[in-house]
Amino acid sequence: MVLTRLSWPYGGHHVFICGSFLRWAEHRPMMLMDGSLTEFQAFFDLPPGAYQYRFLVDGTWRFDEQQPCLTDEYGTVNNVIFVEEPSISHAALHHELYVSRNSEVVDGISLYTASPPTHMPPDPVVHASDAVVHVSRDWVSRLLSAQTIYDIIPSSSKISIMDVKLPVKRAFHIMYEQGLAVVPLWDDCRANVTGMLTASDFILILREGEKDKAIEVEMR
Numbered sequence: 001m002v003l004t005r006l007s008w009p010y011g012g013h014h015v016f017i018c019g020s021f022l023r024w025a026e027h028r029p030m031m032l033m034d035g036s037l038t039e040f041q042a043f044f045d046l047p048p049g050a051y052q053y054r055f056l057v058d059g060t061w062r063f064d065e066q067q068p069c070l071t072d073e074y075g076t077v078n079n080v081i082f083v084e085e086p087s088i089s090h091a092a093l094h095h096e097l098y099v100s101r102n103s104e105v106v107d108g109i110s111l112y113t114a115s116p117p118t119h120m121p122p123d124p125v126v127h128a129s130d131a132v133v134h135v136s137r138d139w140v141s142r143l144l145s146a147q148t149i150y151d152i153i154p155s156s157s158k159i160s161i162m163d164v165k166l167p168v169k170r171a172f173h174i175m176y177e178q179g180l181a182v183v184p185l186w187d188d189c190r191a192n193v194t195g196m197l198t199a200s201d202f203i204l205i206l207r208e209g210e211k212d213k214a215i216e217v218e219m220r
Contacts (some may be wrong), residue, residue, distance in 0.1 A: 001045040002083050006030075008064065011038035012057040019053025019078075021046055027056055048085045052078040161186050164194060172202050 008015050008030060016027040021044060030040035052072065055062045063069055067079045160178060162171055164185045175183060175197070187194040 001047055002086055004044050004046045004081070004083055005041055006044070006053065006081070007033075007039055007041045008055050008057065008062075009039040010057075010062075010064075012040070014058055015040040016056040017042050017053055018056060019051055021051045021053070030055075046083045048083050050080060050082050052080050054078045159184075161193070162197065163188070168205065171197055175199070 006017060008017070015030045017030055018024055018027050022028060028042055030042045033039045033041050052070070054076070055064070063077050063079050068081070069077055069079045071077050160180055161184050162174070164187045171183070174180075181199050183197045184193045185195045185197055186192075
């Protein structure tokens with residue numbers, strides 16, 4: 001995957017981007033660059049290939065005339081970008097092996113034998129620049145700030161929650177059957193989550209029960 005930056009530098013109030021990398025089904029909001037009042041940007045992790053995209057600026061579809069563009073089969077003009085595999089420096093990919101050669105004369109003919117290399121070349125290491133790290137962190141921060149929990153959690157996911165009025169024994173049976181280690185507790189009266197029920201709570205209840213039995217035995 002290649003971290004790819006796309007920008008709209010012509011201002012606007014609400015700017016979205018849509019493209020083939022989003023299957024033309026999602027309008028991703030773009031954020032203003034730090035220190036800029038007109039340039040919006042968005043970042044995507046894309047595999048190498050060609051992609052088409054366009055912008056929705058204040059309710060109007062636009063394309064950047066300063067960037068490569070083409071007309072699709074429906075007559076719509078879209079921008080196009082070619083994402084290439086990130087290149088690694090030639091020096092990092094190619095290491096020269098130096099071997100010492102020993103000369104030996106046999107019947108007047110010089111023979112050379114190569115001795116094993118004294119060390120192996122190091123594996124190539126790719127370091128992300130400080131600028132790339134900063135941009136990635138900024139993108140993640142803006143993404144989390146702009147999205148809701150419903151956008152981040154896939155629609156196929158499910159969240160288990162239990163009513164505080166549910167008997168403890170029944171609650172632990174449900175946790176065991178569903179393979180749940182932690183379950184939030186919902187209180188209808190307060191209309192919020194009041195706590196969590198965990199497997200360690202079950203252990204504590206068992207311990208308290210053993211203590212109560214011991215006290216009953218001593219009292220008898």
